[in-house]
Amino acid sequence: MDIPPKTVRELYRTMVVIRAFEEKVQDLYARGHIPGLAHLYIGEEAIAAGVCANLGDKDYITSTHRGHGHVIAKGALLKPMMAELYGKETGYCKGKGGSMHIADVNLGILGANGIAGGGLPIAVGAGLSCKMKHPGQVAVCFFGDASSNNGTFHESLNFAAVHKLPVIFVCENNGFGISVSQAQHQAIIDISIRAAGYGMPGVTVDGNDVMSVYMAAGEAIDRARKGEGPTLLECKTYRWRGHHEGDPNQGGRYRSKEDIQAWVENCPIKRFEQYLTKNKVMTKKQMQAVWEEVESEINESIEFAEQSPFPPLSEMYQDVLA
Amino acid sequence: MQVNTKSQVRAMPAARSLAREKGLDLAAISGSGPEGCILKKDVEAYRAAPAAAPAASGPAKVTSLARKLAQQKGVDLNAVQGSGPRGRVTKADVLRAAAAPTPAGGALGGRKVPATSMRKTIARRLSASAFTAPHIYFFSDVKMDSLLALYKDIKQEILERHGVKISVNDLLIKAVALTLEEFPNVNASFDGENIEMWEDVNVGLAVALDEGLIVPAIASANIASLWEIASQRADLVDRARDRKLSADEIQRGTFTISSLAQYEITHFTAIINPPQSAILSVGKTQEKVVAENGQVVVRQVATLGLSVDHRIIDGAVAAQFLTSLKKKLERPALMFMELG
Amino acid sequence: MSRIITYAQALNEALAYCMEQDDSVFVMGEDVGRYGGIFQVTAGLQDRFGVDRVMDTPISEAAFVGGAVGAAMTGMRPVVEIMFIDFITVAMDMVVNQMAKMHFMFGGRAKVPMVIRVNIGAGRGTAAQHSQSFHAIFQHIPGIKIAMPATPHDAKGMLIEAIQDDNPVLFVEHKKMYIDKGEVPEEAYTVPLGKAKVVRPGKDITVVATLNMVAKALTVAEELAAQGVDMEVIDLRSLCPLDREAVLTSVRKTGTLITADEGCHTGNMGAELAALVAEQALDSLQAPIVRVAGPDTPVAFSPPLEQAFIPSEQDLKDAVARVLEYL
Numbered sequence: 001m002d003i004p005p006k007t008v009r010e011l012y013r014t015m016v017v018i019r020a021f022e023e024k025v026q027d028l029y030a031r032g033h034i035p036g037l038a039h040l041y042i043g044e045e046a047i048a049a050g051v052c053a054n055l056g057d058k059d060y061i062t063s064t065h066r067g068h069g070h071v072i073a074k075g076a077l078l079k080p081m082m083a084e085l086y087g088k089e090t091g092y093c094k095g096k097g098g099s100m101h102i103a104d105v106n107l108g109i110l111g112a113n114g115i116a117g118g119g120l121p122i123a124v125g126a127g128l129s130c131k132m133k134h135p136g137q138v139a140v141c142f143f144g145d146a147s148s149n150n151g152t153f154h155e156s157l158n159f160a161a162v163h164k165l166p167v168i169f170v171c172e173n174n175g176f177g178i179s180v181s182q183a184q185h186q187a188i189i190d191i192s193i194r195a196a197g198y199g200m201p202g203v204t205v206d207g208n209d210v211m212s213v214y215m216a217a218g219e220a221i222d223r224a225r226k227g228e229g230p231t232l233l234e235c236k237t238y239r240w241r242g243h244h245e246g247d248p249n250q251g252g253r254y255r256s257k258e259d260i261q262a263w264v265e266n267c268p269i270k271r272f273e274q275y276l277t278k279n280k281v282m283t284k285k286q287m288q289a290v291w292e293e294v295e296s297e298i299n300e301s302i303e304f305a306e307q308s309p310f311p312p313l314s315e316m317y318q319d320v321l322a
Numbered sequence: 323m324q325v326n327t328k329s330q331v332r333a334m335p336a337a338r339s340l341a342r343e344k345g346l347d348l349a350a351i352s353g354s355g356p357e358g359c360i361l362k363k364d365v366e367a368y369r370a371a372p373a374a375a376p377a378a379s380g381p382a383k384v385t386s387l388a389r390k391l392a393q394q395k396g397v398d399l400n401a402v403q404g405s406g407p408r409g410r411v412t413k414a415d416v417l418r419a420a421a422a423p424t425p426a427g428g429a430l431g432g433r434k435v436p437a438t439s440m441r442k443t444i445a446r447r448l449s450a451s452a453f454t455a456p457h458i459y460f461f462s463d464v465k466m467d468s469l470l471a472l473y474k475d476i477k478q479e480i481l482e483r484h485g486v487k488i489s490v491n492d493l494l495i496k497a498v499a500l501t502l503e504e505f506p507n508v509n510a511s512f513d514g515e516n517i518e519m520w521e522d523v524n525v526g527l528a529v530a531l532d533e534g535l536i537v538p539a540i541a542s543a544n545i546a547s548l549w550e551i552a553s554q555r556a557d558l559v560d561r562a563r564d565r566k567l568s569a570d571e572i573q574r575g576t577f578t579i580s581s582l583a584q585y586e587i588t589h590f591t592a593i594i595n596p597p598q599s600a601i602l603s604v605g606k607t608q609e610k611v612v613a614e615n616g617q618v619v620v621r622q623v624a625t626l627g628l629s630v631d632h633r634i635i636d637g638a639v640a641a642q643f644l645t646s647l648k649k650k651l652e653r654p655a656l657m658f659m660e661l662g
Numbered sequence: 663m664s665r666i667i668t669y670a671q672a673l674n675e676a677l678a679y680c681m682e683q684d685d686s687v688f689v690m691g692e693d694v695g696r697y698g699g700i701f702q703v704t705a706g707l708q709d710r711f712g713v714d715r716v717m718d719t720p721i722s723e724a725a726f727v728g729g730a731v732g733a734a735m736t737g738m739r740p741v742v743e744i745m746f747i748d749f750i751t752v753a754m755d756m757v758v759n760q761m762a763k764m765h766f767m768f769g770g771r772a773k774v775p776m777v778i779r780v781n782i783g784a785g786r787g788t789a790a791q792h793s794q795s796f797h798a799i800f801q802h803i804p805g806i807k808i809a810m811p812a813t814p815h816d817a818k819g820m821l822i823e824a825i826q827d828d829n830p831v832l833f834v835e836h837k838k839m840y841i842d843k844g845e846v847p848e849e850a851y852t853v854p855l856g857k858a859k860v861v862r863p864g865k866d867i868t869v870v871a872t873l874n875m876v877a878k879a880l881t882v883a884e885e886l887a888a889q890g891v892d893m894e895v896i897d898l899r900s901l902c903p904l905d906r907e908a909v910l911t912s913v914r915k916t917g918t919l920i921t922a923d924e925g926c927h928t929g930n931m932g933a934e935l936a937a938l939v940a941e942q943a944l945d946s947l948q949a950p951i952v953r954v955a956g957p958d959t960p961v962a963f964s965p966p967l968e969q970a971f972i973p974s975e976q977d978l979k980d981a982v983a984r985v986l987e988y989l
Contacts, residue, residue, distance in 0.1 A: 335946070336946055336948040339945035361989070
């Protein structure tokens, strides 16, 4: 695989940051430090990392309710992210968006979205901008298997295809829409076959193999940058925890312990560590150092969030209209 | 104190706020809007002109009693033949006309007159009082001789010194006010939860208008001098008749005296004027044969009636009140001494 | 220099001006390109500015309204045409949960400078799903400006203003007014959003009207002036921002309020004005507030029934008569 070592190390670090961050959030949430809802990305890190490693600051992404991974991979800073989860004034959205609405338009992050399928048309719009004003820039849309049934999926893919927009539709197929399994919500197995219905290429990859994701995404993004239009990229993966924190037994109501365990063993980070070790790209010690450094950065972000004030009540009336 | 008129009378908001601004009682204003609603212009016009003469005004030569009776009975005075001196229409004439079968109309005949907003307000308030406050009644025959003698004695002097003509009622008002001071529970109001004992003693005097009773109150009658009471009383009664009372002059009353002494009424029961808790009825002072120390004598006797709200005034208290009042009236000298 | 043109032409001029001045402005909608829009508002624009800037979209309201949101967030100024306001329901999530929320949810760091043009109103036999006037619903969603120009002059000025505004603007037109004629300056100009206009001052009765009801109110006012009733007619022009002061000032002056808007009676924009007056100017009211509005029914197809739906000059006169009973 001819991925430059620097990129490989970045891929690894990104996945570690996401994993450590999410595990920390899980803990803080359990202890009641974070209000609201938390939808954790644990187990799916390879997709966000692999796709976003191909993107620059000026490229756009739209994300989902399960968006911490995408946002981190796109370059969001941990302090304002954590502060936003805490609902503090220093958060990315002044505390007014919360976990599901983290955004930094300057980094091309057009927001996590609380509506299933809500980000697809927005990504299409960003693609329109790119085509009209910033050729060479692309928009990536992350969405889940369940959202592929939503009207917006069909409208957006069709629209992007007929207008040849530089949009990469990344479907994170983790096999469930909350508690409803893929077999129960659609009649197909590979979502990528839907691409044919709209006139664009469709690709399926192992979503837990960060390098496959990186390569496939890279190809699609290249095509888009060249003005060759959109692609549907399906990444098969699994979320280790429930739909949200509070989903009993990590989704145990609708998933068996065995299934969960099997996917835990298929951990994208563990697999990548094996690859890195085997190919002598990184030593165990170097990998350990990454974990430690990341851990400390995350702790700093927690301290930052905890020390930050809540927004004043007057903030409620700000930003309704520009 | 606040009499609750706000929800009962239909008036447009602008009319309401103008009335409030001018201190007018909406109950006294006639509404010309749809369904008798009081409009802003009705309030504007109210101040400008005194109330029009009552509907059944009839010919000039009608005794005032006959006029009142005609209105009550819905008799058209223009159609009544006067049998009094020089063709004056008398009470008897009106009664005769009322008894006569009417030429037109249904099975029972008669006339339908829409009730004025004032009458409707009176109806509503008195119903509320009668059906909410359990009334108990007490009567006492009072020998008025001493009081009448006192009255005769001082009236000229007060007229000369203060230019005010006092009446026997003024002495009664004073006596009542002093007695109310002794019985704070009677000078009080009950809202179902709390008993509010008023600090001021403002004694109201019921004044009969064609449209109904109106009760202006003499302020601080317990502290005011006799000539001040007389002066207030005369002014209030005059203005009541001209419908020029302010809302406060009516709403400030803490007790009411209702007198039918000018009629052949020995005694009567009155309905308490809400939110007050008691009312005094005064019958005609008449010569009566009474026994005194085993002797038969003739005295001027008036029967006073006291109605009280039994929720907060018990029989003993009412009895004590009436007894204390009687004592003052029969021995006016007591009014000038501090007697418990 | 002013001349007489139609409401549709005035809108066309506004679009052309803005597209010329700013290449981030583009138009999207069904049949807006080659066909020029079903009411001809975008006629000639595709020839002038090209297929990329005047885009015919598939029948995918969610995609192109949402697409407008994404484009607006990333540096463009899209002007979306929704063929009839009735169709906006297909894109409701994009309007309510995305367009109206982004600026707030993202702490002010994202802007959504876009315009959605719609038309309301019955009277062209288009029946229940193409004749509604439920624009008041959007007044209930914070984050959306709502413009309602009642004349060709205001149409041009307010559309230019709306396109230049950094907020999402729902631009509400009336399908029967596209052929109305009026004086419109040749040059570009703006008319502010959020400012009502007293189009006929008066001292007896206040009428606050929108779109087609403004002209009806003026006609009734002239007729009644001859009978000694002096009506004040206010063209509301925007539902958001709402010019509360203009309404309250007039009501305090006349002691009355009649509202006139083609939406259904319940939840009509007049209901909000009535509540406003009850909260802030109750003491001034000399008469009941009357809402002149459509009935609480869908619009029937049959012509006499359709006509009966549309609030008429007679309805206005009846409202005035009712108010006069109290003056």
